[in-house]
Amino acid sequence: MAETPQAAAKPGAPDGPQDATRWRTRGTGRKSVRTLRVRTSAAVVALAVLAVLVVPPLVQLDQQAVDIGNKLAPPSLSHLFGTDDVGRDVLLRCVYGLRVSLLVGVVAALVATVVGTAVGALAGALGGHVDRAVMRLVDVFASVPHLLLGIFIVALFQPGVWPVVASVGLTHWVSTCRIVRAEVLSLRGRPFVDAAVSGGASRTRVAVRHLVPGVLPQAGLAAVLMVPHAIWHESALSFLGLGLPPHQASLGAMVQGARGALLAGDWWPTLFPGLFIIIPTLAVAGLAGAWRERLNPRRRSELTL
Amino acid sequence: MTGLPLAPMARMAGRRLLYAVPVLLAVTFGVFAIAAASPFDPVKAYAGTAGFSASQEALDQLRDSLGADDPFVTRWWDWLTGVVTGDLGESTSMRQPVADVIGERIGWTVLLCAVAFAVAIVAGTLLGVLAARRRGGLLDRAVTSVAYALEAAPPFWLGLLAVWLFALQLDALPAGGLTDTGTDVVSFGQVAEHVLLPASVLAVSQMPWFVLYVRQGVGDALDEDPVRGARSRGLAERTVLLGHALRSGLLPVLTLIGTRVPELITGALLIETVFSWPGIAAATVEAATSVDFPLLAALTVLATAAVLLGNLLSDLLYGLADPRVGFDG
Numbered sequence: 001m002a003e004t005p006q007a008a009a010k011p012g013a014p015d016g017p018q019d020a021t022r023w024r025t026r027g028t029g030r031k032s033v034r035t036l037r038v039r040t041s042a043a044v045v046a047l048a049v050l051a052v053l054v055v056p057p058l059v060q061l062d063q064q065a066v067d068i069g070n071k072l073a074p075p076s077l078s079h080l081f082g083t084d085d086v087g088r089d090v091l092l093r094c095v096y097g098l099r100v101s102l103l104v105g106v107v108a109a110l111v112a113t114v115v116g117t118a119v120g121a122l123a124g125a126l127g128g129h130v131d132r133a134v135m136r137l138v139d140v141f142a143s144v145p146h147l148l149l150g151i152f153i154v155a156l157f158q159p160g161v162w163p164v165v166a167s168v169g170l171t172h173w174v175s176t177c178r179i180v181r182a183e184v185l186s187l188r189g190r191p192f193v194d195a196a197v198s199g200g201a202s203r204t205r206v207a208v209r210h211l212v213p214g215v216l217p218q219a220g221l222a223a224v225l226m227v228p229h230a231i232w233h234e235s236a237l238s239f240l241g242l243g244l245p246p247h248q249a250s251l252g253a254m255v256q257g258a259r260g261a262l263l264a265g266d267w268w269p270t271l272f273p274g275l276f277i278i279i280p281t282l283a284v285a286g287l288a289g290a291w292r293e294r295l296n297p298r299r300r301s302e303l304t305l
Numbered sequence: 306m307t308g309l310p311l312a313p314m315a316r317m318a319g320r321r322l323l324y325a326v327p328v329l330l331a332v333t334f335g336v337f338a339i340a341a342a343s344p345f346d347p348v349k350a351y352a353g354t355a356g357f358s359a360s361q362e363a364l365d366q367l368r369d370s371l372g373a374d375d376p377f378v379t380r381w382w383d384w385l386t387g388v389v390t391g392d393l394g395e396s397t398s399m400r401q402p403v404a405d406v407i408g409e410r411i412g413w414t415v416l417l418c419a420v421a422f423a424v425a426i427v428a429g430t431l432l433g434v435l436a437a438r439r440r441g442g443l444l445d446r447a448v449t450s451v452a453y454a455l456e457a458a459p460p461f462w463l464g465l466l467a468v469w470l471f472a473l474q475l476d477a478l479p480a481g482g483l484t485d486t487g488t489d490v491v492s493f494g495q496v497a498e499h500v501l502l503p504a505s506v507l508a509v510s511q512m513p514w515f516v517l518y519v520r521q522g523v524g525d526a527l528d529e530d531p532v533r534g535a536r537s538r539g540l541a542e543r544t545v546l547l548g549h550a551l552r553s554g555l556l557p558v559l560t561l562i563g564t565r566v567p568e569l570i571t572g573a574l575l576i577e578t579v580f581s582w583p584g585i586a587a588a589t590v591e592a593a594t595s596v597d598f599p600l601l602a603a604l605t606v607l608a609t610a611a612v613l614l615g616n617l618l619s620d621l622l623y624g625l626a627d628p629r630v631g632f633d634g
Binding site: 136139140143144145146147148149151152153154155156157158228232235236239240241242252255259262263265267270271273274277278281282285 | 327328332335339343344345453454457459461462465466469473474480566567574575578590592593598601605608609612613
């Protein structure tokens with residue numbers, strides 16, 4: 001089993017090349033819907049990044065500050081998202097939670113991308129035994145459910161930021177590795193590589209000047225799509241109590257902390273942190289979809305999951 | 306005579322089993338290597354709270370009998386030889402043999418996952434076909450948007466909101482567990498009532514992928530020649546949709562289900578925890594919080610085996626669905 005069945009492009013599988021004209025052709029209407037989607041996505045991403053960067057130093061509000069008389073107050077004008085079971089403002093905590101989640105997600109995605117790109121490029125460029133060995137290793141990593149491996153690592157190394165980053169990074173490099181390797185293999189057969197080799201370029205020079213720049217757009221796309229994945233993964237670990245410690249509450253930890261309030265019937269401390277995971281994820285997916293269309297214009301309607 | 310190409314299928318299954326052995330060996334080796342690199346101490350884990358009051362000699366004796374000072378390769382080998390004879394070790398958090406923990410709980414997980422999968426396939430096919438029927442229409446856009454949103458939503462969050470809505474607000478279904486509090490009798494009615502909500506949430510969390518692929522598969526099939534031929538022969542739209550487009554569009558998607566085992570396990574881990582379902586996935590989380598290495602190791606291997614089995618099943622089904630692919634992989 002060299003590849004999982006998802007990776008092998010099977011005839012009839014839904015991710016085959018698509019003729020764009022087969023999709024809705026309501027002329028300009030379709031294009032404006034797409035533009036609108038990309039713009040909304042960009043706005044949401046910008047807003048999220050701005051919020052986590054600017055709000056904490058600027059607002060000078062303590063996320064732990066409690067409004068004693070207002071425990072579990074439903075959403076109102078003074079607390080837009082309501083307050084939690086000790087009277088903390090849910091909106092403010094969501095912003096701080098997003099900050100923690102985003103930080104962990106970006107760092108973990110970077111780790112996964114750097115490892116995946118390095119290993120994938122190495123396997124694709126060297127080929128032969130190295131390639132076969134790497135692909136066997138990839139098969140092994142792909143056979144263990146990611147969350148389970150993450151749980152295992154965090155359980156043994158004590159919950160905390162670094163075990164979570166490591167567990168996400170070390171499980172998610174596999175997909176990037178596959179993408180980069182495939183890209184390097186296709187680049188290796190291209191005329192400009194042959195030209196460089198016959199021009200006397202060394203292996204290192206070919207790799208650094210010709211192969212790596214060629215794979216960077218794909219690796220970058222994979223990295224961007226990895227961030228929501230990593231946030232999702234981190235929130236699941238935190239929800240299980242195997243993520244970040246309570247004083248560094250991420251969005252998943254907030255949902256976990258709100259369980260008591262939820263069972264008492266108060267929905268807002270649970271609902272809003274979840275929306276703070278979903279909406280940025282959709283925005284990133286929308287942007288990445290547009291980016292992918294620019295990279296491969298002929299495969300424009302590929303499913304992004 | 307079944308008409309199935311049994312011999313090639315069996316050959317493929319045999320090859321995959323042979324291939325699974327090194328993968329499983331590598332996974333178990335990795336599990337022991339990670340444990341050896343971590344600050345985890347098997348003696349403390351085994352002794353539990355009794356370890357605080359036990360004498361140093363008793364602890365040393367325990368350390369010796371557990372082989373905790375052996376290099377991890379030796380411990381790995383001892384564990385492997387134990388597994389071959391059916392001895393998976395002793396769970397330190399549940400205080401019973403690991404094999405018993407798994408045996409007691411695996412049935413409930415299989416039940417939950419089977420019901421969830423059945424719901425996801427039936428509802429997912431329906432929604433996918435409805436969306437594909439008029440691509441770009443209002444229904445299509447609604448289904449697609451909801452599917453993308455649900456794909457991004459964490460399953461535990463969906464589960465909690467479902468508890469809030471169906472158990473607390475509507476008081477229609479129990480919030481968790483296997484039976485009502487106060488009874489220990491596991492009757493069919495009780496289990497059926499309790500499995501409905503977690504299975505539905507698990508189904509909803511697994512469904513977006515399925516809906517989107519069915520939509521794409523059926524939608525593409527609607528643009529192909531056989532459908533055009535059927536339409537030009539004057540067949541009813543319903544016959545064209547269900548008899549032609551659905552048949553050719555659904556088959557490849559169904560075969561991909563086997564490859565979704567990792568996502569199913571991930572979903573089950575979270576859903577079982579939310580609903581206190583007494584299955585094997587919830588046991589994994591309990592094992593992790595109490596650092597129960599023997600149980601965690603066994604469960605990791607079990608999950609890996611399930612993933613490999615899912616891949617095999619998927620490829621076998623694909624070979625059956627599309628004879629051009631065959632059973633050579």
